Amino acid sequence: MSDLRHEGSSFLGSLRAAVTGARRRSRLPGPSAPGEVVTAARGVSLTLGAAPILRDVSVDVRAGELRALLGPNGAGKSSLLAVLTGDLDAEAGDVVVDGRALGAWTPTELALRRSVMLQHVSLSFPFTAVDVVRMGRSPWRGTPFESEDDVAVAEAMAATDVEHLADRHFTSLSGGEKARVALARVLAQRTALLLLDEPTAALDLKHQELVLQLARAHAAAGGAVVVVVHDLSLAAAYADQATVLARGRVVADGAPRDVLTAELLTDVYDYPVEIVDHPGGGAPIVLPRR
Amino acid sequence: MSAPVTSPAGAPQDGSAPVPDAAPDEGDRSARVGPAVGRGRRRAARWLTVGLGVALAVLTVVSGMTGQVPVSPAEVLGSLAHHLGLDWGPMPSHPQGENALWVVRFPRVVLAIVVGAALACSGALMQGVFGNPLAEPGVIGVSSGAAVGACAVIVTAGALVPGTWVAAAAFLGGLVTTFVVYALARAGGRTEVVTLVLTGIAVNAFAGGMLAFFTFVADPAAREQIVFWQLGSLGGATWKSVSIVLPIAAVGVTGAMLVRRRMDLLALGERAAQHLGVDVERLRQLVIVLVALLVSAGVAFTGIIAFVGLVVPHLVRMVCGPSHRTLIPASVLGGAVVLLAADLLARNAVANVELPLGMITSLVGGPFFFYLLRRTRSRQGGWA
Numbered sequence: 001m002s003d004l005r006h007e008g009s010s011f012l013g014s015l016r017a018a019v020t021g022a023r024r025r026s027r028l029p030g031p032s033a034p035g036e037v038v039t040a041a042r043g044v045s046l047t048l049g050a051a052p053i054l055r056d057v058s059v060d061v062r063a064g065e066l067r068a069l070l071g072p073n074g075a076g077k078s079s080l081l082a083v084l085t086g087d088l089d090a091e092a093g094d095v096v097v098d099g100r101a102l103g104a105w106t107p108t109e110l111a112l113r114r115s116v117m118l119q120h121v122s123l124s125f126p127f128t129a130v131d132v133v134r135m136g137r138s139p140w141r142g143t144p145f146e147s148e149d150d151v152a153v154a155e156a157m158a159a160t161d162v163e164h165l166a167d168r169h170f171t172s173l174s175g176g177e178k179a180r181v182a183l184a185r186v187l188a189q190r191t192a193l194l195l196l197d198e199p200t201a202a203l204d205l206k207h208q209e210l211v212l213q214l215a216r217a218h219a220a221a222g223g224a225v226v227v228v229v230h231d232l233s234l235a236a237a238y239a240d241q242a243t244v245l246a247r248g249r250v251v252a253d254g255a256p257r258d259v260l261t262a263e264l265l266t267d268v269y270d271y272p273v274e275i276v277d278h279p280g281g282g283a284p285i286v287l288p289r290r
Numbered sequence: 291m292s293a294p295v296t297s298p299a300g301a302p303q304d305g306s307a308p309v310p311d312a313a314p315d316e317g318d319r320s321a322r323v324g325p326a327v328g329r330g331r332r333r334a335a336r337w338l339t340v341g342l343g344v345a346l347a348v349l350t351v352v353s354g355m356t357g358q359v360p361v362s363p364a365e366v367l368g369s370l371a372h373h374l375g376l377d378w379g380p381m382p383s384h385p386q387g388e389n390a391l392w393v394v395r396f397p398r399v400v401l402a403i404v405v406g407a408a409l410a411c412s413g414a415l416m417q418g419v420f421g422n423p424l425a426e427p428g429v430i431g432v433s434s435g436a437a438v439g440a441c442a443v444i445v446t447a448g449a450l451v452p453g454t455w456v457a458a459a460a461f462l463g464g465l466v467t468t469f470v471v472y473a474l475a476r477a478g479g480r481t482e483v484v485t486l487v488l489t490g491i492a493v494n495a496f497a498g499g500m501l502a503f504f505t506f507v508a509d510p511a512a513r514e515q516i517v518f519w520q521l522g523s524l525g526g527a528t529w530k531s532v533s534i535v536l537p538i539a540a541v542g543v544t545g546a547m548l549v550r551r552r553m554d555l556l557a558l559g560e561r562a563a564q565h566l567g568v569d570v571e572r573l574r575q576l577v578i579v580l581v582a583l584l585v586s587a588g589v590a591f592t593g594i595i596a597f598v599g600l601v602v603p604h605l606v607r608m609v610c611g612p613s614h615r616t617l618i619p620a621s622v623l624g625g626a627v628v629l630l631a632a633d634l635l636a637r638n639a640v641a642n643v644e645l646p647l648g649m650i651t652s653l654v655g656g657p658f659f660f661y662l663l664r665r666t667r668s669r670q671g672g673w674a
Contacts, residue, residue: 087561111567124421124557125612135555139567189566 026109028143029098029192031222032063037096038193038224039114044083044093046076046248053079054090055248061226063192066212066219068235068256069228071245072269077228078119080245081197084226085116097193111139114193119201119228121182123170129181130166133157136188148190156187159214161207175202183211187218194218196227200234212238232286236260244268260286335610335620342623346403349630353399356638359390366391398527401535402633403626405524405588406598408539410625411546412584413599414606414617418553419577420476422486423604424662427585428596428655430475430486431493432467436582436589438497439463441504441516449511453534453591461538461586467493468578468585487663519593522648524633531591542584543622549577550614557612595648597655598625598632604662 032038039061046054054076061067061084069077082088083095086102095102098113105113115136123132133156137149157163160180165173170181179202186194194215200208208231215225216238229235235242236256244252244259246268252259265273265286272289354366361369361382368379369391382388409427416425416432427433443451443459475489505516518526552573555563560570588595602624603617610616629647632654636645 085561085565087564106567107564107569108567111565114565116562116565118559118561121562122559124559125423125607127554127557127612131554131611131613132558135558135566138551138555141551 026106026112026143028145029113032098032192032224034062034064034222036063037061038063038098039084040096041080041084041090042094042096044080044090044095046079046083046088046090048079053248054083056093057245057248057250058093059084059243059250059253061193061224063222063224064219065240066215066225066227066238067241067243068239069226069243069245070230070232070235071251075245075268076248077245078197081116081195081226081228085114085195086110108139111189111191112143113191114195115186115189115191117182117186117194117196117199119197121178126169126171128167129162129170129173129177129184130157132170132181133162133184133188136185139189145190152188152190153184156184159187160184161210176204176207179203180207180211183214187214192223194223194225194227196225198228198230200229200231208234232260232265233283236286237283257284260284331611331613331616335616338606338609338620339623342620342627345627346623346630349627349634350399350403353402353630353634354391354395356634357390357395359384359386361387361391397529397532398524398633399630400532401527401592402524402630404532404536404539405592405595406602406625406627406629407622408535408542408584408625409588409595409598409629410602410621411543411618412581412588413625414603414614414621415546415553415577415581415584416599417603418556418614419574419581420472420486421556421559422482424486424600424659426597426600427464427581427588428594429600429659430471430490431497432464432471432581432585433589433594433596434494434497434501435467435470436460436464436585437519437594438500438504439466440590441501441508441519444512444515445504445508449509449515453531457534457538457586457590460590461582464585464589465579465582467497468582472574472578519589520648521646522593522595522651523636523644523646524592525644526591535587535590538583538590539587542580542587545576545580545583546618546622549573549580550618553577553614553618554612593648595629596652597659598628598651600662601655601658602628604658 037060041057041059044054044057045052057076057080059067059080069080071077079088083090086095097105097110102110127135130153133153134149136156137146137152140146140149157166160183162177162180162184165177165181170178173181179199183196183199186196196211196215199211203211212227212229212234215227219225219240227235227239239256241254242252242256242259243250244264251268252264260275262273262275265275274287274289276285276287278285351363351366354370355361355363361384362380365380365382365387368381369388371378372381373392382391384390412432413426416427416430417423419425427436437460439459439462440456442463443455447455471489471493475485501516501520505513508516552563552568555566555568556570556573558566564570588599603621606617606620606624610620629651632650633647636647636650639645639650
């Protein structure tokens with residue numbers, strides 16, 4: 001395994017890697033046992049400019065769980081996600097992916113392990129929706145799993161209900177349609193870990209439910225999902241674990257039923273909140289007091 | 291006065307040569323609503339490639355025929371065959387025919403092909419790496435930056451400076467300018483149209499000032515060379531200049547072909563591309579060097595020929611979609627065809643007068659730029 005990294009250390013090796021896109025053999029991910037830590041942040045702190053964004057944040061994400069990241073605007077949810085993806089470097093603390101430090105993986109190897117849906121989805125050129133979904137397969141190029149490309153793309157588009165948009169230009173789609181195509185791209189990447197930043201923000205009621213059902217099914221199949229959502233009832237209904245962030249700190253972590261209490265949420269959101277039991281016996285419903 | 295008036299009228303006929311080739315494919319675009327867009331685009335790409343290849347061959351023969359010494363098409367082909375070691379077809383009957391072909395016309399044809407290909411390829415790469423369809427070496431000032439580098443060498447070392455030095459200085463100037471524009475014009479992984487255009491104005495203004503300074507201090511011989519530079523012309527084509535420009539352009543185009551799959555992912559933005567396994571930092575450094583190589587090949591002996599890098603990739607995208615897998619090779623071919631056609635026009639639009647090539651491409655490309663600007667502004671974010 002270590003010899004793979006050596007290849008890139010010589011000048012010629014790095015030149016070749018630059019030209020060919022580091023298409024040397026990547027370490028392929030293996031299956032994770034249920035409950036195994038897939039990715040983790042340990043004691044992470046982050047400051048942007050003068051403002052502290054994250055303070056000593058620790059989160060474990062385990063195989064088989066759907067973890068909701070909750071908290072008010074500016075609490076540090078997206079920043080935590082950016083630290084987990086490696087987009088932002090934490091000043092203190094470590095990020096672990098698949099048993100190794102984040103920096104020990106090449107970008108391609110990371111892309112084989114986790115896929116990311118960002119809050120804002122944009123595209124510079126008018127690719128069709130199916131082209132965009134197919135981009136999700138690019139990390140697998142040159143691996144034995146390349147043969148799954150067509151199936152993965154078709155399944156992802158069926159799952160997110162975007163098959164009828166396949167030949168539309170991505171740039172001509174509505175906000176919700178774009179979000180679903182972006183999610184299809186993420187699913188087509190077929191990684192164990194999904195990091196989703198507000199995937200439901202632009203979606204209608206049906207598709208919100210659909211997306212969280214997908215996330216649920218992904219976790220049930222042995223994957224892991226981290227999802228940022230603002231709809232607390234939605235989180236309560238679907239998440240196994242909830243992490244509540246406020247002012248850059250983790251203020252609660254655990255099963256939604258234990259974490260989502262009226263006192264905590266009232267405090268965190270600085271607005272009176274009440275929890276109502278679902279009349280049909282389902283997950284609790286979180287409502288602002290009106 | 292009459293010369294510039296006739297050329298804009300004549301320009302659209304010849305200067306935009308790939309349009310007739312693209313026309314049959316426009317029919318395929320009606321099928322775009324159907325489920326077979328991917329296949330339609332691939333078929334369009336194949337037809338476009340074939341069409342451009344044929345156009346290139348025809349234009350090469352026509353360029354060989356055209357000039358003061360008359361040479362028939364069969365003689366052009368015959369002479370080409372003889373030089374390839376084939377005893378086939380007639381040789382030029384005119385006593386100066388062979389010389390006219392091999393000393394004057396063919397170096398010029400090859401230089402037009404190489405420079406056109408390099409400029410169009412650099413435009414396609416630049417648009418990809420800036421995530422902005424209006425990026426073009428001439429528009430954002432990289433060509434001027436390369437020109438400043440070259441003129442600095444011409445002024446300091448005299449008009450008889452070796453061509454390799456000029457090419458090297460153009461490369462350095464282009465590289466520095468590309469880095470500067472890249473650093474200044476980008477925010478959050480992409481470049482807004484307004485920022486890009488304003489940066490272009492600033493860079494072009496500064497480069498213009500430098501060029502004016504060099505023109506002011508230069509001796510008459512060097513001054514003449516600088517003026518010729520700013521007009522853009524293939525008039526100085528020799529096999530020597532071809533032998534310097536061709537390898538540079540070949541390296542640039544080969545590099546572009548190798549990175550073209552990953553360029554598609556950059557359209558998603560830098561963060562998303564990184565999440566898909568692209569080493570974005572490394573890729574963009576590489577692309578910037580490739581752009582500088584291609585631009586320096588495009589200006590080193592021909593001066594500033596604007597808008598080829600803008601118009602060609604856009605026409606290609608209209609026909610076969612934005613994927614760089616087809617965009618890069620088709621732009622290389624298309625750029626060669628466009629510049630060869632434009633040069634033919636420059637030589638023949640007015641009898642016994644050679645019009646500056648850069649003037650013709652600007653007269654065609656300027657309005658096209660306006661059109662794109664309007665189109666991109668009217669559909670915010672939807673770069674079609």
